[in-house]
Amino acid sequence: MACFLVSAAEAAVITAVEKAEEKKELKASESNTEIAEKVTIPMSRKLKWLTYMLWGGVVLLAFEHIWHGEVVPWFPFLTAMSNPGDAAEMFHEMATVGVAMAALITAVWIGMCVAADLIVKRSVQTAVQKTTM
Amino acid sequence: MTLLITVFAAVIVTVVWYNRKDDSMKLGILLFMFWGASLMWLIDAIFEYAELKAEYFTPAIGDMINDAFLGLSVVALGLVIWVVRLLITDPKGSVRAALSKKNK
Numbered sequence: 546m547a548c549f550l551v552s553a554a555e556a557a558v559i560t561a562v563e564k565a566e567e568k569k570e571l572k573a574s575e576s577n578t579e580i581a582e583k584v585t586i587p588m589s590r591k592l593k594w595l596t597y598m599l600w601g602g603v604v605l606l607a608f609e610h611i612w613h614g615e616v617v618p619w620f621p622f623l624t625a626m627s628n629p630g631d632a633a634e635m636f637h638e639m640a641t642v643g644v645a646m647a648a649l650i651t652a653v654w655i656g657m658c659v660a661a662d663l664i665v666k667r668s669v670q671t672a673v674q675k676t677t678m
Numbered sequence: 679m680t681l682l683i684t685v686f687a688a689v690i691v692t693v694v695w696y697n698r699k700d701d702s703m704k705l706g707i708l709l710f711m712f713w714g715a716s717l718m719w720l721i722d723a724i725f726e727y728a729e730l731k732a733e734y735f736t737p738a739i740g741d742m743i744n745d746a747f748l749g750l751s752v753v754a755l756g757l758v759i760w761v762v763r764l765l766i767t768d769p770k771g772s773v774r775a776a777l778s779k780k781n782k
Binding site (some may be wrong): 548552597598602603644645650653677 | 711
């Protein structure tokens, strides 16, 4: 009904956090060259992965809702909002399906970040071993 | 059907991204978009399965065709978003080169 709105809200917050983090990292790299030379994946890049997943999913799911006539181009934009019974069902769906969607994407993203850090660490260790041999 | 088509699209894009020679095609955004949508539809499918049980796996032919058509439309929309972004950001400079070319 409107489950994608939960992910849309998360995406908006994460986008703002990502922009702030990007600015912070840029300032840090300008003031301290050691941080820039460190071989790690910047947090802003990791947050970008999450925003791409969230916004991408939101756009494609919004299209599905338009397809099924659940989202309309006139006020109140959600057909379920036209009567209280449907609205209550919509809020229940947002609280269950919507939250589960946002939670799964975030959980997958955390897994991706851990895996990416391990891959980078492994490649650095391999390079160090090759140079010391 | 929509979930299946999106998952296939996500896997194909991931394989193409893995075999890329450079990052000029900006496949990452397409990859994340399809995986994000796939995960969201997976949750939708789980909740629907919890409600319908075995009936979930025996949809009516009409519903299946509609879902397949929706899945293909979703993939097309994702590809259109990606190609528009690619042309706007123009990482290879092809659009800029074409526009700055003098008429002979």
